[in-house]
Amino acid sequence: MSEFEKITATEEFDILMMRYDSAIREVRTKLEILNNELSLTSVESPISSIESRRKKDRSIYEKLKRQGNEISLESIEENLNDVAGVRVICSFVDDIYNVARMLVRQDDVTLIQVKDYIKNPKANGYRSYHMIVEIPVFFSNEKKPMRVEVQIRTVAMNFWASLEHQMKYKHDVEKAEQIMKELKACADTIADTDMRMLKIRESISAK
Amino acid sequence: MSEFEKITATEEFDILMMRYDSAIREVRTKLEILNNELSLTSVESPISSIESRRKKDRSIYEKLKRQGNEISLESIEENLNDVAGVRVICSFVDDIYNVARMLVRQDDVTLIQVKDYIKNPKANGYRSYHMIVEIPVFFSNEKKPMRVEVQIRTVAMNFWASLEHQMKYKHDVEKAEQIMKELKACADTIADTDMRMLKIRESISAK
Amino acid sequence: MSEFEKITATEEFDILMMRYDSAIREVRTKLEILNNELSLTSVESPISSIESRRKKDRSIYEKLKRQGNEISLESIEENLNDVAGVRVICSFVDDIYNVARMLVRQDDVTLIQVKDYIKNPKANGYRSYHMIVEIPVFFSNEKKPMRVEVQIRTVAMNFWASLEHQMKYKHDVEKAEQIMKELKACADTIADTDMRMLKIRESISAK
C-alpha cells in the first residue's frame, strides 16, 4: 500500500473530509442568509452565485508533500487552509468588500488570513479577494472549529480566472508567452470595465 | 386597508419573514450535517427526509386573532412559536429521539418546549415529536435569536398525518365519525408495525 | 489490467454511462410534469418522491459475469435493463397504477416489460411495480433509444424494502430465518394497512 493510500483509505480520513464538507455547508448558509437579506433591501442581490469544492484527496497529499510536511490527519488540519473552499461571485467590485466585511463581523467567525489580489493583482493579472476563516461546526458528539478558504471576485474576474486556469496545461512555451501577455491585457481591461460598470451603477442609484 | 393588509403589506413584515426563512435554513443545515456524519458511521442514515415551511401570512394573522393577541410584529415573535417549521422524517422510532437529543445538545440551540405525541398520542391517533427551539441567526447588522418548531416523526406516522389532515375538509359528519374511527385504528396498527420494524432492525444489527 | 478495468476505464464506457444518466433525467422530467399537473387538479399529488440511481460500475460487471454474458459495451445495452433506475414513491396504491398508465401512454415511451410484485408479491413479502421502458434521448449528434427501469411502490412498501435490503448482509443463518418470518408478517400488515388507508381516502373524497 502506498503512502497516499495509507492515509486516504482510512475511515478517519473520510470523517475528516465529511467535517470539511460540513464547514462548507455552514459558510454557504451564512452567505445565503446575508444575500437573502440584502436582496430584500436593495434592487439587486450582492451575490450572483456561490460555488464550493472540497480539495481532492490526491491534491491534499501532493500539497503536503510539496510543503515538506508530514502526511497525517493532524498535518492536514494544521498545514492546509484550503481543503474546504467556497467561491463567491459578485456582480460589482464594492459588493466583494461588503460581503467580506459582513461575514467576518459575525461573532462565531474567526478571520485567520486575508489576501487582497484586487488591490494587489498577481503578476499574470489574477484578481480576487481571499480569506481564511474558522467557524465552529456541530457534530453528534462535539463542536469543532474548521477552516474554510473563501474567495470573492466579480463575474468578470471569475471568467478571466477560468480561462487563465486552462493555460496551466499549455506546454508550447513560445506561444504561451504571447498568450500570457494577451491574457494580462484582457485582465486589465476587465478590471477597468468592472470599475466603469460600478460607476454606472452608482449613477443609477444616486438620486 | 384591512387590519390584515396593514401588517402584512409592510417592508418590516417581509423582513421578519425573511428572518424566519433564515432560521429554517440554519436548522436544516444543522440537521443535514448530523445526518451526513451519521450516514458515514452507520449502515443507514437516521433521517429519511427533511421538509420545511414558513407559516402563511393569512394563518399568522388568524392564529393571533384566535389567541386574542395583538396584531403586530412584536406579537408575532412573542406569541407564535411555529412561524418557522421544520419537519424531520425518520425511518425508525429510535432515530427520532437520537436526532432530537443531538440537536438540543448543541450549545447555540436553546430548547423552549417539548411535546411528545409519540409517548402520548392525541385522541385521534396523531403521533409525532414536537420541539420549539431557539437559535441565533446572523444578519448584516445583528445577531438575532429566532424560534423554530421542529416536528420529528417516522415515515409511517407522516403518511398517516397527511391523510388525517385531509379529513379537516370533510363535512359529512355522520360518515366522518366512522372514518375517524378507522383512521384511529390505522394509526395504532402503524405505530405497532413501526415498533416491530424497529425490533427487526435491532435483530439485524445485533451480532 | 483486469477485465473489469479494461471495460470501465475507457472513454466509451463513460459516454455510455452519461447516456444512461441522461435517460434518467428524461424520465424524471416526464414524471415531474405529470405530478405537477395532477397536483393542480387533485387535493394531493400522486407522487410523494422520486429517487434515481445509475448502477455502479462494479455491479454492471458482476451482473454480466453472473449472466454468463460477454463483457462489452454492446452487451451492457443488450443484456442489462436496469443500468438506469428510477424509483417512484406514491402515497396510495391506486396512484401506482395511475402513474404507470400515464407514463406508458406517452407516444415516445415504449414499454418493454412489466413485473407486478404488488398483485404477485415475492415469497419474502416484497411488493413493488416494475417496468422496463425505452425512451429516445437527444445528444449532440444523434437520438438514441435508452432503457430505464421504473419501480413504483408506496411509502410503506419502500420502507419495508429498505429494511429487507439490510438483511442481505446478515449471515447468522438461524436467526435470519426468524427475522425473515417476522419481516414477511410485517410486509403483509403493511400491505393490508395500505389498502385500509386507500379506502379511507376514497371515503374522504367521495361526496
Added chain:
Amino acid sequence: MSEFEKITATEEFDILMMRYDSAIREVRTKLEILNNELSLTSVESPISSIESRRKKDRSIYEKLKRQGNEISLESIEENLNDVAGVRVICSFVDDIYNVARMLVRQDDVTLIQVKDYIKNPKANGYRSYHMIVEIPVFFSNEKKPMRVEVQIRTVAMNFWASLEHQMKYKHDVEKAEQIMKELKACADTIADTDMRMLKIRESISAK
C-alpha cells in the same frame, strides 16, 4: 371583478401556466443533457448556467393589452411567445451558436423565430441570441406543443444586460442620456473583450 382577475383567477389559467412551466422543464432537461455530454468530451462545459422564468400574470395581461389583442387563454397561446423563458449563459461566444444549433437540430424541436442581437446589437448596445422554439409536452391526457423563448448570451453580455435593465427605472432624463452613452461604450468594450478571450481560448486549444 376586473378584466385582469377575470382571466387570471381561473383554474384554466393555472393549468395553462403549469403547461408553460412544464415546457420550461423539458427545454432545461434537453440543455442539461447536451451540457453533460459536451463536458465529457471538451475541457470546459459550454454552458456556464441556465436560468428560467415564467412571465408574471400581470405582465402577460399588460402585453396583450399593449398589443391590442384579446384577453383570453387562446390569445395568450397565439400571441405571446415569451410566457416560458429560458436563459442560457455561455462562457464563450462560439458556444452560443453551438448550443443553439444542437437544440434546433433535435427532431421534436420546431424553430419558430430567430433574432441575433449579437450580429446585430440593439441601438443601446444590447447583445444576445434569441430563439422561439416549440416542443411537445406530455400531460396526463394529451401531448401539447408549447412555445418557449430561449435567450443565449455570454456571461459578460448578461452582466451588462442586468445593469442596463436597472436603467429602466431611472427617471432623471438628463443624467440618463449620459449613463446610456457610458453603458453603450461598456457594451462595446465587453463584446470586444469577449472576442479577445475567445481567440485566447482558440490559441490555447490549438496544438
